Amino acid sequence: MTFGTPSPVPRVLDALVIGAGPAGIGTALALAAVEDLTFGVLERGRIGQTFLDWPAEQAFLTPSFTGNGFGATDLNAVRPETSPAFSLGVDYPDGAQYARYLRSVAKHFRVPVLDETEVTAVARHAEGFEAQSSRGPVLARTIVWAGGEFHDPLPPRLAGGGLCDPARAAEAWAPRAGRVVVIGGYESGLDLACHHVERGAEVTVVDGAAPWDAGSGSDPSFRLAPRSRIRLRAAQRTGRLTLTGAHATGIKRDGAAWRVGLDDGTRVRADSRPIAATGYGPGLGAVGDLFDRRPDGWPELDEDDQSTVAQGLFLAGPAIRHGGLKFCFIYKFRQRFAHIARVIGERAGKDVGALEAWRAAGMLTDDLSCCGVECAC
Amino acid sequence: MTFGTPSPVPRVLDALVIGAGPAGIGTALALAAVEDLTFGVLERGRIGQTFLDWPAEQAFLTPSFTGNGFGATDLNAVRPETSPAFSLGVDYPDGAQYARYLRSVAKHFRVPVLDETEVTAVARHAEGFEAQSSRGPVLARTIVWAGGEFHDPLPPRLAGGGLCDPARAAEAWAPRAGRVVVIGGYESGLDLACHHVERGAEVTVVDGAAPWDAGSGSDPSFRLAPRSRIRLRAAQRTGRLTLTGAHATGIKRDGAAWRVGLDDGTRVRADSRPIAATGYGPGLGAVGDLFDRRPDGWPELDEDDQSTVAQGLFLAGPAIRHGGLKFCFIYKFRQRFAHIARVIGERAGKDVGALEAWRAAGMLTDDLSCCGVECAC
Numbered sequence: 001m002t003f004g005t006p007s008p009v010p011r012v013l014d015a016l017v018i019g020a021g022p023a024g025i026g027t028a029l030a031l032a033a034v035e036d037l038t039f040g041v042l043e044r045g046r047i048g049q050t051f052l053d054w055p056a057e058q059a060f061l062t063p064s065f066t067g068n069g070f071g072a073t074d075l076n077a078v079r080p081e082t083s084p085a086f087s088l089g090v091d092y093p094d095g096a097q098y099a100r101y102l103r104s105v106a107k108h109f110r111v112p113v114l115d116e117t118e119v120t121a122v123a124r125h126a127e128g129f130e131a132q133s134s135r136g137p138v139l140a141r142t143i144v145w146a147g148g149e150f151h152d153p154l155p156p157r158l159a160g161g162g163l164c165d166p167a168r169a170a171e172a173w174a175p176r177a178g179r180v181v182v183i184g185g186y187e188s189g190l191d192l193a194c195h196h197v198e199r200g201a202e203v204t205v206v207d208g209a210a211p212w213d214a215g216s217g218s219d220p221s222f223r224l225a226p227r228s229r230i231r232l233r234a235a236q237r238t239g240r241l242t243l244t245g246a247h248a249t250g251i252k253r254d255g256a257a258w259r260v261g262l263d264d265g266t267r268v269r270a271d272s273r274p275i276a277a278t279g280y281g282p283g284l285g286a287v288g289d290l291f292d293r294r295p296d297g298w299p300e301l302d303e304d305d306q307s308t309v310a311q312g313l314f315l316a317g318p319a320i321r322h323g324g325l326k327f328c329f330i331y332k333f334r335q336r337f338a339h340i341a342r343v344i345g346e347r348a349g350k351d352v353g354a355l356e357a358w359r360a361a362g363m364l365t366d367d368l369s370c371c372g373v374e375c376a377c
Numbered sequence: 378m379t380f381g382t383p384s385p386v387p388r389v390l391d392a393l394v395i396g397a398g399p400a401g402i403g404t405a406l407a408l409a410a411v412e413d414l415t416f417g418v419l420e421r422g423r424i425g426q427t428f429l430d431w432p433a434e435q436a437f438l439t440p441s442f443t444g445n446g447f448g449a450t451d452l453n454a455v456r457p458e459t460s461p462a463f464s465l466g467v468d469y470p471d472g473a474q475y476a477r478y479l480r481s482v483a484k485h486f487r488v489p490v491l492d493e494t495e496v497t498a499v500a501r502h503a504e505g506f507e508a509q510s511s512r513g514p515v516l517a518r519t520i521v522w523a524g525g526e527f528h529d530p531l532p533p534r535l536a537g538g539g540l541c542d543p544a545r546a547a548e549a550w551a552p553r554a555g556r557v558v559v560i561g562g563y564e565s566g567l568d569l570a571c572h573h574v575e576r577g578a579e580v581t582v583v584d585g586a587a588p589w590d591a592g593s594g595s596d597p598s599f600r601l602a603p604r605s606r607i608r609l610r611a612a613q614r615t616g617r618l619t620l621t622g623a624h625a626t627g628i629k630r631d632g633a634a635w636r637v638g639l640d641d642g643t644r645v646r647a648d649s650r651p652i653a654a655t656g657y658g659p660g661l662g663a664v665g666d667l668f669d670r671r672p673d674g675w676p677e678l679d680e681d682d683q684s685t686v687a688q689g690l691f692l693a694g695p696a697i698r699h700g701g702l703k704f705c706f707i708y709k710f711r712q713r714f715a716h717i718a719r720v721i722g723e724r725a726g727k728d729v730g731a732l733e734a735w736r737a738a739g740m741l742t743d744d745l746s747c748c749g750v751e752c753a754c
Contacts (some may be wrong), residue, residue: 063440064470064603065452066595071739072452072708075444086595086752091440091603104754217461218443226441226468282600331449362448362739371446375463377481 003040005110008271012127014348015039016140018286020047022330023317023337024146025102026078028111030341033289035344041111042133044118048102057195061187061225062329072121073361075331077264079105080361092227112304122286123372128312130324131286142344145314152283156183160251163258164276167192169271169354176201178271181260183248185211189277190228192245204268206260208247218375221326244268268284282319294321303368304343305336312342322368335365380417380489389504391725392416393517393664396495397424398466399707400694400714401523402479403455405488408717410731414722416517418490420509425479429528431472432550434572438564439706440468450738452708456482457738478503498664505689508663519721522664523693529660533560533653539630540635541653544569548650551579556649558637560625562588566607566654573613581645583598583637594706596753598703621645659696665738670700680745682713699745712742 015031017024031039048051062075064085074083077095084093084101092123107114114135121132128141150239153166165171167188173195180196182189184205193203205212212232217223224232235241246262251274253259258270282299284291290310291299302306305320307313320327321338324349327333338358345352358364365371392408407417413557414437423429432717439452441462449504451460461470461478470478483490491512498509505518514563530543544565550572556574559566562584570580582589588720601609612618623639628651630636634649659676661668666748667687670674675698677685682697684690693713697704702708715735722729742748 062444065440066597066600066750067439067452067706067708068752069596069748070709070712071742072449075442075449079405081752082754083595083752085603086600087754089603091607091608100753108754183395195417217447218460220443223443223463226462226466229466231470331444331446335447375443375445375458375460375461377464377478377485 003114003283010038010194011139013138013140013142014140015195015344016129016131016138017041017144017316018122019043019146019317019332020102020106020115021050021146021148021317021334022048022078022112023148024144025106025111025113026334026337027144027146027153027316027340028113029079029105030337030355030358031344032109032111033338033352033357034341034345034348035351035354037348037350039112039139040136041113042119043113043115046115046301047106047113047327048099050148051095051099051102052221053150053168055170056096057095058099058191059092061092061121061220061227062331063227064088064093065091068361071362073363076101077108077363078330078337080101080357080363081354095242120376121291122313124290124310141348142312142314143287144314144316144340145284146161147283148369149280149283149318151285152281153276154279154281156248156278158248158250161276163251163253163273165273165276167277168370172275174274174358175199177202178202179269180272181206181258181270181274182277183207183269184277184279185209185243185275186279187224187228188275188279189275190232192222192275192277193241194228194231194235195243197238200240202240203235204242204244204270206244206246206262206268208245208263210243210245213245216352221328221332283295284319293314296321305340306343314344316340325368325371334363338364339366340356380491380547383559384671387415388407388516390415390515390517391426391513392418392519392521392721393508394418394521394523395508396420396525396694397483397490397492398427398473398477398525398694398696399425399455399479400525400710401521402483402488402490402692403714404521404523405490406456406482406486406730407714408583409486410715410720410729410734411490411718411722412727412728412731414727416489416662416726418488419494419496419508419515420490420492423476423492424483424490425476427525428472428476428479430527430545431545433471433473434550435568437470437475438597438604439470439708440604441465442468447738450665450740452696453478454455454740455707455711455714457734457740464556487548490502496663499667499690501667501687511700513669516747517690518739520664521691521693521717522661524660524662526660526695530653530663531656531658533625533655535625535627538653540628540630540650542650544652544654549652552576553649555579555650556581556646556727557633558583558647559629559635559654560584560653561654561656562586562620563656564605565653565656566652567601569652569654570618571605571608571612574615574618577617579617579754580612581603581619581621581647583621583623583625583639583645585622585640587620589620590622594750596750597710598705621698627690655750661696664690670694671683683720691721693717702745702748711740715741
């Protein structure tokens with residue numbers, strides 16, 4: 001197996017990255033800054049496949065701007081000295097645009113990526129880990145799982161949940177006449193709701209947590225992004241958007257319609273399959289058995305984002321949780337690329353000095369205690 | 378004279394800040410973090426007056442997002458733990474919104490601001506400086522000039538330049554029929570050009586530097602912001618926007634029209650007064666004589682943003698230049714608030730430890746050599 005580099009691939013890599021989305025490419029770019037480290041990236045589809053699969057209507061919630069060099073690195077950049085706003089010329093990239101950015105940085109910095117290569121199993125091995133892939137086995141001293149979470153949508157936990165279209169499906173975005181019901185009122189659900197309101201539909205969003213009421217917190221993992229708030233206000237002004245703070249308890253067919261029962265005893269009617277925007281699981285795929293779980297189901301990590309039960313297995317990407325902190329945006333989880341690369345590099349006895357450029361760019365958080373996001377005004 | 382605080386104002390302040398825009402309020406917020414420092418802010422109008430004076434159609438070029446806490450402090454914040462995106466709920470604030478943010482942070486952190494107080498003269502004094510204001514004299518050991526530059530528009534250097542409307546004037550934004558000519562093709566000129574194209578006018582932008590051709594640089598001080606590039610592309614698609622890479626050499630009335638002569642020998646005709654978007658000077662007002670000038674006319678500063686000829690006089694805001702670096706966005710010039718506050722605090726023998734919070738928020742650049750902004754992709 002070769003990663004497309006002229007030099008021969010060693011028998012055992014220092015690090016194998018699984019997944020070539022922002023987390024995988026970003027971690028690989030940090031690993032590339034460690035002197036003489038042997039590593040490679042395996043990707044099931046193409047670089048940025050998840051973004052290539054986005055519906056054409058979907059765009060980023062975090063605005064890109066080339067603030068690099070003044071402590072304000074582009075929010076969607078996965079490496080210092082790069083900026084989607086610079087290379088794409090847009091503030092809110094769509095999926096195809098962002099995949100283009102990822103391809104361009106991977107190419108520019110010569111990240112060894114082997115695409116169309118699915119990892120089917122990962123097991124511990126005397127030398128570290130052995131990954132089975134569709135192109136054969138790979139041995140690596142450490143593994144960084146960067147599979148993302150979009151391939152792991154959580155179905156709604158209610159009777160008749162199978163009658164829903166999941167939010168990532170193309171059907172959820174296709175034009176719908178009449179009354180549309182969206183289950184789940186966080187970013188993804190409200191994005192879909194606004195999308196259909198903007199196209200003339202009458203939409204009800206159902207969520208017992210009423211996440212559209214932002215409350216007092218300022219962390220975007222719990223509060224709507226400005227772009228979403230602006231769209232939501234516009235959708236509400238049409239009079240065709242209803243936000244219902246009740247939990248869906250069941251879905252039934254009713255002739256040509258669907259009825260969604262709520263825990264306040266009422267029901268809402270949909271003229272098309274209800275859409276489930278009920279979030280994502282950690283998407284651990286082939287490494288699911290190599291992580292312990294927190295009581296909330298998310299992987300248990302040590303302070304280096306490493307599995308607590310499989311030393312040398314790291315997690316990169318939106319599934320990272322530390323205490324109450326969620327790293328579910330690129331600008332959050334990228335803070336850990338250089339940290340993981342340094343831990344891996346130091347264990348391999350390599351020079352990791354070049355990773356200081358990540359710190360200078362504001363892209364390295366070692367001390368997790370400083371990640372509170374409470375704003376006074 | 379009192380700054381509205383219950384404690385008596387000392388005879389000589391440690392620091393006097395002149396101007397209550399983002400630079401003045403931001404510097405004052407950093408000074409407030411220095412233990413026991415006596416300081417105050419004088420403002421000619423109201424807090425954020427320049428932004429209150431913005432035309433209603435104008436909005437920020439730098440997108441706000443509450444990335445605070447993960448090394449990605451809101452681009453338009455003037456203090457850690459604050460975010461216009463959080464308090465305003467928008468990504469691109471307009472002038473009135475941003476002034477509201479400035480008022481709210483000034484109030485929350487109890488910045489002593491005396492508004493409606495114009496500083497008419499500043500002179501050196503045995504104890505530092507004496508400022509003459511419309512409410513009487515103020516003595517201060519140090520002065521931070523934060524007057525901004527929008528009150529100092531540079532007229533176009535050409536015959537008949539007086540026939541232009543300056544870009545900041547309300548007339549420049551009022552609806553115009555027929556052919557509109559804008560002299561100057563940087564952000565301000567293109568903003569106006571797009572504004573009039575979007576309202577149906579036919580617009581020609583004239584600039585010999587052709588700044589809309591971004592070239593290869595990635596610094597937003599020299600390259601259009603993503604939002605501007607998107608608007609520009611849309612305006613060009615209407616077929617009603619002409620970008621002319623020639624210098625205007627003169628303006629003449631011609632009956633009911635205006636003719637703008639260009640250095641390529643051609644002329645363009647306008648059906649209303651040409652608009653001059655030809656930039657701003659440093660706006661040094663009452664302290665103009667206390668700075669030496671660089672060959673390009675901008676104030677000469679030492680590495681602490683201090684006048685090279687008047688020790689204790691600092692400059693905050695968009696007029697800061699170091700070598701080829703321009704600090705002409707909030708996210709750039711805010712990098713110096715805590716630096717200036719530390720220099721002032723240390724000279725006064727005060728504890729400046731709390732300013733480390735600015736560094737943690739990515740809002741402190743001490744080393745000017747690290748501000749290059751070249752992006753690879």
